[in-house]
Amino acid sequence: MDRVNLAGKLARVDRHWTPAIVADLNDHQVKVVKIQGAFEWHHHEREDELFLVVKGRFCMEFRDRSVWLETGDLIVVPKGVEHRPVAEAECEIVLIEPATTLNTGNVRSERTVDTLQRL
């Protein structure tokens, strides 16, 4: 039941594409992540995934269209939908998703993070 300051948590993140857990919410987790560049195309079989932009902007690419997200915008990517976040410049994001969610979904790559740090 402590205050979580998002900017303060994000200031402690020093690697792109590496989510860190900042709070638990029922069977979900709240994570912060810094992104830059293009991520892998992937989907999550069973989990909807929320992205909220805290600082900067990025583009959520889907196979048939793209959605630009600015600071103060959120999007929910439904389970089963292929997506790829792309950020031209560094962007700071909050993720909220079930604790079972793997960052690269159905794909394994050098960016897959099996054990997340807690900040």
Add this chain to the structure above:
Amino acid sequence: MDRVNLAGKLARVDRHWTPAIVADLNDHQVKVVKIQGAFEWHHHEREDELFLVVKGRFCMEFRDRSVWLETGDLIVVPKGVEHRPVAEAECEIVLIEPATTLNTGNVRSERTVDTLQRL
């Protein structure tokens, strides 16, 4: 899979203490709410509840202590814990909680909202 602009959704809220749904996330809902003044003491039997301050500040009172939350801060109130949000001036908040969550928890009052609007 649309962009949800939180400030834009909140601009459409014209009543205090009346959450509106802006997105669905698995069995959870994302809501926006404007608060001012002191709410009822209550708890949620089965649901953790996330509060994120989008604009302004408020105090989350617990029976044994209080936590001040500023813009960009979040807090998770665990299930079963009595709490009372208090805002001196109007404060804009995002709530994320299971779809089963009633705003006044175990208490019924004139502020209880059984059917939430979608924005």
